[in-house]
Each structure stands twice: as C-alpha cells, then as structure tokens.
Amino acid sequence: MHPVSVILRVLxxxxxxxxxxxxxxxxxxxxxxxRYGPNRxxxxxxxxxxxxxxKIFFKEDWxxxxxxxxxxxxxxxxxxxxxxxxFTIIPFVPGLYVVDLNIGILFFLAMSSLGVYSLVLGxxxxxxxxxxxxxxxxxxxxxxxxxxxxxxLMGVVMLADSFRxxxxxxxxxxxxxxxxxxxxxxxxxxxxxxxxxxxxFDMPEGESELVAGYHSxxxxxxxxxxxxxxxxxxxxxxxxxxxxxxxxxxxxGFLPPIAWFLIKTFxxxxxxxxxxxxxxxxxxxxxxxxxxxxLFPLALINLLVTAAIVLA
Amino acid sequence: MTVIFYIAAxxxxxxxxxxxxRAHAVHALLYLIISLLGVSVVFxxxxxxxxxxxxxxxxxxxxxxxxxFVIMMLxxxxxxxxxxxxxxxxxxxxxxxxxxxxxxxxxxxLVSGFSxxxxxxxxxxxxxxxxxxxxxxxxxxxxxxxxLMAGIIGAYHIGRGRGxxxxxxxxxxx
Numbered sequence: 001m002h003p004v005s006v007i008l009r010v011l012x013x014x015x016x017x018x019x020x021x022x023x024x025x026x027x028x029x030x031x032x033x034x035r036y037g038p039n040r041x042x043x044x045x046x047x048x049x050x051x052x053x054x055k056i057f058f059k060e061d062w063x064x065x066x067x068x069x070x071x072x073x074x075x076x077x078x079x080x081x082x083x084x085x086x087f088t089i090i091p092f093v094p095g096l097y098v099v100d101l102n103i104g105i106l107f108f109l110a111m112s113s114l115g116v117y118s119l120v121l122g123x124x125x126x127x128x129x130x131x132x133x134x135x136x137x138x139x140x141x142x143x144x145x146x147x148x149x150x151x152x153l154m155g156v157v158m159l160a161d162s163f164r165x166x167x168x169x170x171x172x173x174x175x176x177x178x179x180x181x182x183x184x185x186x187x188x189x190x191x192x193x194x195x196x197x198x199x200x201f202d203m204p205e206g207e208s209e210l211v212a213g214y215h216s217x218x219x220x221x222x223x224x225x226x227x228x229x230x231x232x233x234x235x236x237x238x239x240x241x242x243x244x245x246x247x248x249x250x251x252x253g254f255l256p257p258i259a260w261f262l263i264k265t266f267x268x269x270x271x272x273x274x275x276x277x278x279x280x281x282x283x284x285x286x287x288x289x290x291x292x293x294x295l296f297p298l299a300l301i302n303l304l305v306t307a308a309i310v311l312a
Numbered sequence: 313m314t315v316i317f318y319i320a321a322x323x324x325x326x327x328x329x330x331x332x333x334r335a336h337a338v339h340a341l342l343y344l345i346i347s348l349l350g351v352s353v354v355f356x357x358x359x360x361x362x363x364x365x366x367x368x369x370x371x372x373x374x375x376x377x378x379x380x381f382v383i384m385m386l387x388x389x390x391x392x393x394x395x396x397x398x399x400x401x402x403x404x405x406x407x408x409x410x411x412x413x414x415x416x417x418x419x420x421x422l423v424s425g426f427s428x429x430x431x432x433x434x435x436x437x438x439x440x441x442x443x444x445x446x447x448x449x450x451x452x453x454x455x456x457x458x459x460l461m462a463g464i465i466g467a468y469h470i471g472r473g474r475g476x477x478x479x480x481x482x483x484x485x486x
Binding site: 071101102107110123132143163 | 339362364365366373374377378380381385437
C-alpha cells in the first residue's frame, strides 16, 4: 500500500474516532449515571458531535490581548501534532502502519514527553492566574508519570527483545504480555491516564478549582483542539496498550486481524470512560506521592524481576 | 539524507543564535528546545536513532521542561527583560565574540584537514548501543550512575522534612 494512502487512512480513522468518542463518552456516562445523555440530534443523538463542531467553528475566537501571541497560538497545535505523530508507529495489522521504526517505543515516549509543552506553554502564554496554576500542576504531574511510564514498558521490551512494535506484537503469539507483565500493564495504564490528564488525574484542568485549568483563556476552535486532542490521546494510549500488552492484531481466526485490534482498543477506551464515571479526583499532593512512592518503586521492581527471569 | 542533515544543522545553529540573543527568557528557551530537536534530527540522519530518541526524551522533553517550570515560577517581568536587553548590548559581547571567532577559525582549520566520510554510513540499532554500553564502556556507565546517586542523595538532603508539624498555621499556634 502506498504510504500516503496509509497516512490518510490512519488520519481519517483517528480523527473520526476521536470526534466520535465525545458522543460515546457522554452516552456512556449517561448510562452509568442512570440518565440519557445527548439523545435528540439524529438517531441516539449521534449527530450531537456534528452540531457541536459546527457551533465551535462559528464561535468567536477571542484572543486575550495580554497573552504572548505566538506561543499562545502554538500550544494547541503542539498537543494535536505530538499525539498524531505517535500514531505513525502503531501497527494496526501487518502491513498497515505508517512507519516501522526500530526505536518505536522510544519514539512514542519522545512524542509524549514533547506533548508536555502544550500544557506548559498554553498555561504560561495565557498570562493569567488559573491557567498558570493549571500548567504548573500539569508539568509536575506529567514529568512524574512520564518517568515510570517509560520504566514500565521496559519489561515488554526485554521479553520481546526489541523496541520495534511489529516485533513486539509478533512476540506475543504464545501469550499476550498482559500475563507475564501484569504489573507493567497496570502501571502503564495508570501513567497513561495521567499523561492524557483524564479523570481521576485531571488536576491540570480541575474545573472545580481552576475554572478550566491551562486552557481557561482559549476559546473557539483553539479550545476545540485541546478538547479533541484529549480524545486523540485516549485513543493513542489505548492503541499502544493493545499493541504492547494485548497482542495487537492477534486473535482467533473467525474475525479479521484489524477487527481484533479495533475491538481491544475500543474496550480500553471504554475503561478510560468508566474511570471518569467512577473515581473521585484525588488531592494534588496525594497524586504526586502515589506516583513517586508507590508506582515508581513498583515499576523498578518489576523491571528488576523481569530482567532476572529473562537472564535466568 | 545529506540535504536533511544540512537543513537540520542550519536550524540548530540559527535557533541557538536566536536563543542567545532573545531578551525574554521563555522565548530563548523555546529556541533552545528547537535547537535540541534539530540536533536530534542530525543524530537520526547520521545513523544513530537511539541517541536521537534519547536526545528528545531527556533533553528536549525533561530537562528543558524543568527549566521552563522554574522560569514560570520566577515570573519574569518587564524589569528582567530590560535588564537582559542591557546585557546583550554590543559593548558586552564584542570581547568574548572576538575570542570565540579565533577559536572558530582554529576549529575550521583543524576540521578542514579531515577527509570527508559520507553520513549515514551505517545505522546503529539500539541493541548495539546497549551491548557496547555494558561491555566496552561499562566503567563510564557505573561512574555516571554513582554521580547520579550523589545527586539523588543531595536532593533528598535538601528536600527532607523538618520533622515538625506540617501545616504553617498549626506551627504558629503551638
């Protein structure tokens, strides 16, 4: 398949999934909270997203006169750019990927660490109290969770003997890595929730304390970019977990490989949404303590034990 | 590949220059980050993808974020920018500039003696980097680990609690 056609397909699927998730999330939250959610526009309210998109495109795009304009414009673009770039390395099925880098996982980690700038710069460039507080929180949170996000993946790398994602999926033919790497899976999932700053780890936004956190001063489609970027982030983390821990496209033969990949990813996305419906937001210091004192040592121990078993 | 190398190198050099001459600290840092990304592309096209990825993860993604974090907390105001503007007047940089120019000329003379080898001669896989790190350069790895340990102990020492009541209001009332 021609690379451009693959890129276009991946881009189209990812963007439409991310937009569709807004509706899915609201409906599922409604289901779990014993209410309806959006159900007026089209069958089951499915055109709600379309209506919202049209609305957000026509909204006044107010640029705060006190902001640092170039940086202010850059920030939402960085978020969408870095998350979309990470999709280049995801192997959906054999042959359907944009690029098969030999540093695949590292590329994903690099892009997610660059994604921090979106929060930091967005909050700083807005030049106002609440966004700055939100971005300070976001920086500390994402730096913390990035550390053991990387460490928790190294067990998988050791078992598969490669950073290349296609090889990692192939290595799971016998058993999915969620079995031997269950600790790594749990830690990576939690870190992924924190990286996508979703509830319960959405302190950078924390609407009960910080208005809307780092994107308080954004309006119109710039806010829309942050909003859609969050859903692209959820899809990304789910797809990465599918490839690294849940055997990617592997599955019994009665469904095509791509269907397995999409089903697994979708289940993980639903778990993300269930998290939002279930957990209350912790206090900020609890979040940091939880990260440094529990998850980080656990990730290191997991790494050591895996290394010992692989070498033995 | 050679074209990409020259573009990335040019970006790195230009943004480093811009980082030096900005009066606003955050803008200077942003240029520095772009310069680091440019250097990472240079590594990538010269066949060292592992180092390129680590350059982005560690330098551009972690250390520079910490720099930015600190500068944000310091809240650089108009006064600082004025101060910086005074510092980057020609009178200040002409002296160091001349000395740097002499060094640059020496460097170019040295480098011009080298025979040019093509870039992208061989791509070094992460595995090879790991093997050479833990066999040939093991001592270096161990020494840097000790150095980092010293850093951690120092940070722990500075950041440890006083062992008193934690809340500031409760401390006063006692």
